[in-house]
Amino acid sequence: MKRVLITGAAGFLGSHLCDRFIRESYEVIGMDNLLTGDLKNIEHLFPLKNFEFYHHDVSTFVHVPGNLDYILHFASPASPIDYLKMPIQTLKVGSLGTHNLLGLAKSKEARILVASTSEVYGDPSVHPQPEEYWGNVNPVGPRGVYDEAKRFQEAITMAYHNYHGLETRIVRIFNTYGPRMRLNDGRALPAFMSQAILGEDITVFGDGSQTRSFCYVDDLIEGIYRLLLSDYASPMNIGNPSEITIKEFAEEIIALTGSHQKIVYEPLPVNDPKQRRPDITKAREILDWEPKVDRKEGLARTLDYFKQALKGEKS
Numbered sequence: 001m002k003r004v005l006i007t008g009a010a011g012f013l014g015s016h017l018c019d020r021f022i023r024e025s026y027e028v029i030g031m032d033n034l035l036t037g038d039l040k041n042i043e044h045l046f047p048l049k050n051f052e053f054y055h056h057d058v059s060t061f062v063h064v065p066g067n068l069d070y071i072l073h074f075a076s077p078a079s080p081i082d083y084l085k086m087p088i089q090t091l092k093v094g095s096l097g098t099h100n101l102l103g104l105a106k107s108k109e110a111r112i113l114v115a116s117t118s119e120v121y122g123d124p125s126v127h128p129q130p131e132e133y134w135g136n137v138n139p140v141g142p143r144g145v146y147d148e149a150k151r152f153q154e155a156i157t158m159a160y161h162n163y164h165g166l167e168t169r170i171v172r173i174f175n176t177y178g179p180r181m182r183l184n185d186g187r188a189l190p191a192f193m194s195q196a197i198l199g200e201d202i203t204v205f206g207d208g209s210q211t212r213s214f215c216y217v218d219d220l221i222e223g224i225y226r227l228l229l230s231d232y233a234s235p236m237n238i239g240n241p242s243e244i245t246i247k248e249f250a251e252e253i254i255a256l257t258g259s260h261q262k263i264v265y266e267p268l269p270v271n272d273p274k275q276r277r278p279d280i281t282k283a284r285e286i287l288d289w290e291p292k293v294d295r296k297e298g299l300a301r302t303l304d305y306f307k308q309a310l311k312g313e314k315s
């Protein structure tokens, strides 16, 4: 049985990765400091013999007994309000945490995949964004703590690859949505869905003309799985190129929930990217991957989850 360590295991993406590797019959070690993760996302795995959980902050020395085949580093605050609230932890997990895990990978002779982000492109002046684009990031702006931590993560990962010959993979994740997103993480989808279900005004920031391209979580996990098993060591975009303005996105969610909430406009956060869309030519060619779940289907599945989760919060 192959053994995989997944950091950020109790988070949105980490928990879906745990499920996927359990399904593929791996022995899975989940690690999380539960800063933004939630044990509810993985409690169904606790009875399994091939699942173990370590409550640990990867920004400090990481020890895992036994062999490891793969490490997937998905620990980090990941929503803008989280990393504004926890700027130092965000910088540490992307930098020191990544360094610790690269060291662990080297000592175990394991392959490591790190979760990078479309935020490395900042407020992009090239559209859509191919992997060759170097980005437009304000290092000292409020988002800099996340963007620069992830850019450092990419740099140190490539250094371990080039200098130590470590097997590394870097996925640049674009906006992803689906069950297990935190209801109050402040991102557009959780905000709009919760507001629509609870009968509150829908808060669009700015004039809503900024764009994003939303990928359903199952598609993303499939792309990451294929990237890990590929032999491609340079950064790769995984995301859904279907682009939409935030105002249209809010309108789609209002229509889907059948609510009649009105949109209210609030100030645009500082350095909020004006446009974002992945160029996924590489993922198509190298991984034979592309997203399969369209927004209508993905939003419907996510709405079911949000309705249940909001009910759970009330009871």
Ligand code: UDP
Pocket: 079, 080, 175, 186, 187, 188, 189, 191, 192, 203, 204, 205, 206, 210, 212, 246, 268, 269, 272, 273
């Ligand atoms: N946004 C919004 N209303 C909200 C939350 C977010 O209009 O209640 C906007 C945000 O300003 C950004 C877009 O939606 O332009 C996507 O934001 P999110 O936080 O989901 O992710 P980002 O892509 O900015 O990291």
